[in-house]
Amino acid sequence: MNNNIINKISNPQYLRLLQKCSTMDHLKQIHAQTITIGLARFTYITSKLLAFSAMSDIDYAHTILNQITIPTIFDYNSTISGYSKTSKQEMGILLYNKMRNNRIEPNARTFPVLIKTCDCISSLLQVHGQAFKLGNISDVFVVSSLISMYSNFKAVELAIQVFEETSYKNVVCCTSLITGCFSNGLVDEACKVFDEMPERNDVSYSAMVSGFIKNELFNKAFEFFRQLKNGNLVKPNRSLLLTILTACGTIGALNIGQTIHLQLLKSSSVFDLEIGTSLIDFYAKCGDIKKALDIFTKMPSKDIATWTSMIMGLATNGENQTAINLFEVMQNKGPIPNEITFIAVLVACNHKSLSTKAWNLFGKMTKVFNIQPSIEHYGCMVHLLARSGDLKGAEILINLMPMGPDGAIWGSFLHGCLINSERSLAERAGKFLIGLDGGHSGGYVGVANMYAGIGRWEGVIGVRDMMVERKVGIAPGWSFIEVDGVVHKFFVDDKCHPRGKDIREVLNVLLTKYQ
């Protein structure tokens, strides 16, 4: 870059210069030149730089903020906004307090981002109180972020309260509440908000479809999708098609997903990252691993999500070694693995012969890639170790877990004990499992099965009594299949399906033929 050029630059030109930056290094270069040339004394210029850095490198943005003698409300808003997109969320409130100490008044734009940085219900209540005190509470932007954050923290009743106290309810507030209700299991309430909202757009429909999926109401989701296809309500845009495709993967609806695939190819000229990645995930979840691999190889550019989806797809389709090999290839010529990639590759190690490899990767994750294992990583490790018969190793790991084991961890351990006939260990795991607070029936059933397996019938009765006493219901196992766009759900020992008799007859034929 030529110094003369930047010296004569006008504000819009400077803005265009920043917009052209594709990497942080490029932005940092421009920052350096901005300072050398003396442009940095114009507050607008530095504020713009700060806003741009906050989108991709929050630490850098914070240093810029620290260098400004008297930062404006714009500078604070940009930095808080940057923090709302990272994991250092606690910095949001810290900055807000610093800003107040410097006697800078927050404005309407401060609260939506500040609300997004709240990492627990108490900080959210605190920020909500501030917004109320300073008169920003009727702003629709503030309302919609409050609704979605309260819902995220499982305080959906507070979300509903905020919604009801608002006089102007636009499409975004309503969509926030719809998503909030769905993610807290309030399906009827979500539908009611949708029916009563003044207008609906593609995002509200998208929220309905993914909400139904989250609550396992697959046919309702497809009913909505068909409404969209047949009527002229809203045009199913790319995001909505991606939502449906994800839904198809979740339930294994191969036929419907394939039509979405065609529609996506028609509507979008480029085979972009998100579409490609969701297609890989979709085909892998439907068991068509060849098609998934085909898309993977044909994709011109791949990011970490693409590679992770492929590794996970191979791992869950029994191609354990291929998944691990692909991970090795990725390390040579692909992006840097993240925490989800390690979950995928640990799932791939779920085979008796691969537990050494698993330990190896688990160590590499922390030492080489500096990723702290989450409860899911420990879960994968305990599961595969216990399954392969290394119960000692599994137990050591459980004791090492900084966050403490949950029901899933003890469940995996118990399962490993049972298939390896470790009775006394199984009993100990069972006691831990039942000792954990929680209404999930899986643990109790596991323990009951364990006692039954070793002939301790008084143990079985004891667990049953405990379930009655603690009001734990049994959620029976179930499965589903899509036929001609209709999803059929079956429970264990199900006698409710309208064609149940026919299905059983066919099943019997198959059983006599192949058993």
Next chain:
DNA sequence: ATAGGGTTAG
């Protein structure tokens, strides 16, 4: 002049 909310790939 600059900074804000809801759906959406692993």
